[in-house]
Amino acid sequence: MLLWRNVVSNFLTLAIALLVVLGGVVTWAKQQYEEPGPLAQGICLQVESGAKFRDISEELRAKGAISSAYIFRAGADYAGKADKLKVGSYLIKPYAPMEGIVEQLTIGGPSTCGTELNYRIGVNGQQMILREIDPATGQYVEAAKFDPKAETAPEGFAADVAKADTRLRVTLAEGATSWQVVEALKSADFLTGEVKEIPAEGTLSPDSYEIKRGAKREDLLADMAARQAIALATAWENRAEGLPYKTPEEALVMASIVEKETGVAAERPAVASVFLNRIARGMKLQTDPTVIYGVTKGQGALGRGLRQSELRKATPYNTYVIDGLPPTPICNPGTAAIEAALHPEATDYLYFVADGTGGHVFAETLEAHNANVARWRAIESQSSGN
Template sequence: MSAPPKTSPTFTKPQKRWLGIIGLAAILTFFGALLLATYAAVNYKYERAQRSDAAPMVFTVPKGAGLSSIATRLEQNELIDSAFVFKLVTKLRGNEANFKAGEFLVDPKLSMAGVYDALANGKAVLYPFTAPEGLTSAMIVRSLDGVPTLIDDDPAVPPEGTLLPETYLTPRGMKQSELLQKMALAQKQLLDDLWDNRAPNLPIKTRAEAIILASVVEKETGVGMERGKVAGVFTNRLRIGMRLQSDPTIIYGVSRGEILLNKAGKRRGIYRSEIDRKTDWNTYQIDGLPKTAICNPGADAIRAVLNPDETDALFFVADGTGGHAFAKTLAEHERNVAKWRKIERERRQR
């Protein structure tokens, strides 16, 4: 007797529907597991430290640079192993727009996650620029041309005495005008901090007058310990209506603070005719303060005029050591001047 023929199992429509769902679920589970495993592998590569013996290097992110160009250049500079992985994980984490323009110190031993953090959250490499005390605004603007990390945007020369000389840390690509704005803001903040604690009954009534007098003090002495006493002398003179008679104010009226030169192009002193010439700055010829500041005074000179030393002195003259001899009376001052003239003659003879 022969066996009955084999027949394929038949499924009802509900059964077929469930089988389809089970099959789809299996496929999705497989590809989900594959995708998860792939992401885990990519994420591991992104997070693990890279093997490199190279030294840290400065990496520049230009303004407007996109993720693709940044990743490509990182790979070319051997700061990351894979531009593709760097771009992929950065996009998946939603960090694509977080890069900052500037120069950043990047260690090739960092993981790609560490490299991203260095570029997006790290501190940019900063370059120091020092403006010495006593320069005019025009001199400071000229000095910016010698700073290769700054962009020359042909800034206007700020009003005299509005910049605070000190050392500023600047990123590569900063505009010269931006640095000048930073210097002006620094002076304003310093003056605001000091103004409310100024000595009582000063002959200067405004912040602008404080800066003008500080600029004269700044040009009169390069000895830090003397600034308070020089400020005290000028304060005494202003209180009694005595002219300041400051040589640097003569020079500013003649050359706007530039070095005086003779016809041979060599540095010279002040001519008698210049002492007698009346300008808006020559305090031998005008009462009170000059029309404007004659330089940009430093913080110590500003502090000195707001809290000058208490002194009876009304005169001072160079003493041959880099400092000054101070005197209460004209007779004493004339003796100090005679000593200084003798020192000058001896120096010329030598």
């Protein structure tokens, strides 16, 4: 009987010891799963269709992102996520814990690493810009850039764009016309469908649009129009008091003029004030961009200076001849220009001219303006070497 008691006692002691050890192992493993990992520099991890959690865990261990593939899999299994791996390219940040990596690989969403094609539609042309994430910094690095209408794509460009994980983006710059936008979208072979009608001028929002391969051009244009409608409605609802616009559409016309007159964001409210002050005094707007639009119909840049005959010719867009605003916008203005048109600076300015630095100098009187023009012409003369 005594021997039996000793055997039972030793067994219980051993069992308790094993439980203590097991508890310690579990606690240690839990800490390994939740604490910062060993990765000293970020890496890109590609999860392809059909990938297995075991293979991914071994790849992460081989790249130094986790200390144990077994603990990684066990933790994912305990969390019920071992079978929820999502396809994509993932930027694994330095010292990311296993728990965080599992969450990242199973929650899905847009890829955070790899290649991005940004098709930029500007006033003077288009650019295909291919960028790749540098895992070490987490920042995009430009890999290639070209004009699809004037240049041949660099070697390997098409293959990079065709990758399943390459993100596609269309960026519309402020000041492009609707005709320019439609023409540019026709050159984007990752889009589909025909555009039946050019959207009304001014109704497209300059912004950046992430799209899926094969998206319809008309759907993208509809998204641009929806964003512009929201921007205009919001700004109109919160507009300053005492403005002469009868409708939001008139404010959009003014915003398009402001957009074309200056590329300096801080100047936009002052530029808007000049035109509103001129309207208040019954003066003509006398702005070249509207005349140019009347000549080109928004179909590309003029490519030369305006002729005296064009400045004298009566057209709906010649603000040297007509009173007030032209009948439509002359480009697609950005939100900042819309805000400037509806929240102009309080000034007495009636004139402005380039100052030689990319901005403008403003004046309240014709005498001061003429002096500013003389200075600008002297700057032009010096720069041309005359």
